[in-house]
Amino acid sequence: MPPRVRPFVVGVVAVAVTLPLVTAPARATADVPRTGFETSHGAHWTSAPDEQRFLAAVDRSSDRMEVRRIGSTARGRPLQLVRIGAHRGTDVILLVCGQHGNEPAPREACLLTIRALARDESRATRALLAHITVLVIPTANPDGRAADTRTNSEGTDINRDHLALRSAEAGALAAVIRDRHPDVIYDMHEYDATVPSYDDDLMTLWPRNPNTPAAVHREARLLSDAYVRPAAAAAGFGSGHYGIWTDQVTGHALRQVAGDGEERILRNMAGIKNAVGLLVESRADPIGDTEKAHPVFGYRRRVATQLAALKGVWGYAERRRGQLEAATRAARAAGLEGRGPIYLGGADNDPATPAQTLADPPCGYRLTTAQYTAVRARLDLHGITVHRTTGGAFVTLRQPERALVPLLLDARAGYPLTAGRPSVDCLRPGAR
Incomplete structure (x- = not known):
């Protein structure tokens, strides 16, 4: 099966991705830090030690990046936050990667995005980071990632713990939101398709909780449907709305099977806390005989889907920064009234x-x-x-x-x- 070529952008850095091979940035040389996923040509996910080495190497090579520990899991693994770009006083975009430990593609996409934003010297990237601070939690569930489980080591589904905050992982994330007041909270996951009514490459969903301020809700839907989904489409990936089965002929919704307004879920808590939240899910199960016979093809597609969707985030940040800031600031002020x-x-x-x-x-x-x-x-x-x-x-x-x-x-x-x-x-x- 010949590889398909799908050009897209990591951050604002043009990257040619040849599926089934995810390549490095165009300016790559021998000194560019590589993830374990890259060095294995997409055959293996990046290990925890490889992640630490990779982040340390990127940090050493960039003057605009900072890595700090924001907590520890029950098993003592570090919870880390990466900051890229300007300091306080700018709009903040928070990427949350891999809350579910058995959904590894978002983490790989986040590591590649960290490198791209930290090292690229183009005028466009520097202009973006002059006004936007990007925060990344590259592995939001380290114990679950190590065990390849949805939950953390205590059996907690972190994405159902953003109200009670009983887990160290959810508590650390809540502290970041409290201290940094992100304007966008972009929560990256994977899902298993139900063919043929629910099988797009990418699914998105905004905060459905009715306490989400109207302007914030509007911006979240715009981020989803006017930026992230079109960015995925431009790279050749189909998309839909998470939790909604659709008729393949008419495109009409058949039924809703997930994605309600429950406040324990991060995308909903984001809206309640006056941030533009978005859930993004790439399809994890194999597509076609080739991916079934050779899982590496599917691994590469999943990471490429997440990277393609991220292009929409940066386009949104560039074009609607004023409206984003107005919506989140007004929402916070309204609470005081x-x-x-x-x-x-x-x-x-x-x-x-x-x-x-x-x-x-x-x-x-x-x-x-x-x-x-x-x-x-x-x-x-x-x-x-x-x-x-x-x-x-x-x-x-x-x-x-x-x-x-x-x-x-x-x-x-x-x-x-x-x-x-x-x-x-x-x-x-x-x-x-």
Whole structure:
């Protein structure tokens, strides 16, 4: 089977990718750090030691990159954050790679993207990084990656832990979001197709949680459908919406099998925290007889799909930076005003019921000392403002992540940390 040639862009660096071989950047020489995936010509995924050597080598070769440890897994493996580009004061794009340890292609794409953005000297790349800081968590689930499991070593699905933050991995990511306030949170995964109604090369989905601010929701849909999916299409990859089976003749939706508004999922938590979130899933199962007989062909396609989709992120950042900044800043300010309903359930395509709607939310929630002690660390990881009181603590809704507070503390929410007491007495935070 002759290789197919699909040109696309890593960051803003033109790269020719010949499938089934993923090549290095055009300026590659012997001193360019290579991933284990590259040195094996796509036959093997990059090992944890190879990842550490690769990141250290890229860091040494670039004056615009920083790698730091942001935590440790239960097995002691490092959780790392890579920063590329400008410092504080710029828009921030966060790439989260491989929350599920048995989905390795996103991690490989992220490592290649780190190298491209850190080392490219073109005017276009420098212009992009003058206004955008790119943060990358290259391996969001190191224990799961080592074991080739969806969950971490404690059996936790990290992508169902972004509310409770019981895992070290979700907690470390929450702290990054709290401290850096990313404008875009791009969450990279893989999925298994259901032929013929659900089998595109790439699937995307925005935050469906109804607490996502309207302008943020609009930007997330634009990122998906006007940038990421067209970028994949330009490279020859088909795309669709995650969780929606479609009729192959009419293109109409048949049914929704995943992708609701649940607040524990990262793309939804991104919207609740006023960021433009996007879930991206490349197809993991083999396509055709060649990939079934020779898995390496599929490995290379999966990484190439993720890299092609990333081109859309950089195009979006270049063209809609002003609208992105306006949407996320306005959303954070609106939380401080404390107006409007809050939804304890539902989705953008499944309206919340009256029982799931706080039409007139309380001004805050009161916690006993015991309750506050139990949830204090996780409230802090979320960046929730808390006022200490003589009887425990008062958590006001007048804060940027206003909608998150009831999801954490209202007994009627789907997954509350504790059942706080709703309060209408906002003038006296210390009242019993």
